[in-house]
Amino acid sequence: MKLADLGEFGFIERIQRAVAKLEGSGVRLGIGDDCAVLELPAGQVLLTSTDLLIEEIHFRSDWSDWRALGGKCVAVNVSDVAAMGGSPRHLYLGLAIPATMTMDDLDAFLAGFLETAADYGAVLVGGDTCRSPGPLMISVTVEGAVPADQVVTRSGARPGDAIYVSGTLGDSALALQRLQSNRPMAEELADCHHRPKARVALGRALAEAQIPSAMIDVSDGVLADLGHILDASAVGARLEQALWPLSSEFRQALAEESALFELALSGGEDYELLFTVPSDKEHLLADLFADVPVTRIGTVTEAEQGLLLVDEAGEMRSARAKGFNHFQG
Template structure:
């Protein structure tokens, strides 16, 4: 919705009103936006699952890329992905915004439209939040709450030596898309380029797959791939006291990724296994469950691939197609 009203003339409570009308609210006796705190109730027999993520301008995103609508979608998607990794069903979320002076109101409107669109797709309700000014760039904080039966929740600590290592979807698209955005400042060329750029700007949280795997009791441990496969698989192995060996030739890459990187020598494995922000799922399971996992993934409409084995080495090793070990320049994204 286009508007000539400025954010300063609208004011904090005017902005909150504009936020409220975009999002359905919890039904009584629950309480969402409008009071000092929300009143929420998990379903009987369910345990609450809570996650939070912070997106800071200049660190996690650039406004020069445009697409504030997609930024709204992504702000919720990264939290939904955390719930997917636990096998939880999303229920509510909280939004806090720190907004610089003079920030265009139409960009805030576009951001909220994208956020509301993502929330509707996953049936998650906005239950509250906060707004304030920012002395630097835009800062977005989303806290999400979901639920699942306690005995079904997936953790990082359940992996055992001999388990298969699986990933969903394809890896490396987001990192390649970010590289293109930083190089071309948001310009999009052919279909392959557009695909990988959109995979960075508008990731798909694998909520259905995560819930299906948890409720079928198929995965032994799971994590979402936000910092890069090697880093996140390393977290999973550390929590489980295990190691891992992955075969890079089996790590799934998309056709657009291969098209954009055609001619690159060697293959840009760094983007594939350490680029980050894929928001795919990495999980482990005993080999005897392969057929059931493929059937479950098919029902969720998400391809999954076995890429290696859990070991007792305590180390994560990535093997190149020629049998040698891949030596990454970094295992994944780190803030500090």
């Protein structure tokens, strides 16, 4: 089966059939009209975010398992809703498809997209599709919801707050480096890059307990993303390298090449949650989640102090963000 034989509307119907019905999702009308028609739970506000994923920029098709890529598109986008404390509800998928992509590739991509959406409780309710004269271009938009008094933004961090991060840092960047240099690696490490998890349950639990004063997801590296919190909150921070949460794979690589630590500071695509916690709320963290570890990595300071990093020898240095910038370098 070729996409050209199936045609645009045949392809859309194929997607429509593959989308699972989700009871209680508030979807009055999904794929198949000019717009999706949706209800939000009473007392909740809408959270919306959109992401582009472009072949050769965000992914390489020769490194990608199409099913994993479909899932990653969802996780990356849903992670933004998690970072505001919300629950993802609806997804929209735009696909500009090069002629080289086969129907099997597309089916695998869609299977990954839809199964991951279901994992996070979200439904695909709309999109757009066309031919691409260049690379595969994917746009994903997510709508979520959160009780109006539980929204967590980037701007609420205050001096004295503790800085926490979920999971471990640098694994995705390490896996990418291995891919780029064509070196073998454990499947577990490769999965950190190809199959990232969005911390939706953790984000909801934190927001519901009203623990974080500010939160963001780590997509551009901790230093860059913490930088966004510091800018929005007009504060500074001191980070302790000795506290950094690292996986056993990462520690092993680090033992061979100490410069790799940079990846745990500035590598992208961890999709962990980075959040600040007022000291009188830190004790609430202990009971919250047995399944995802969270680690204190530093303290919010006055803005004048900037962003300081204390290394394992106790030396302090200024650590300006060096996250990925799409138009430079």
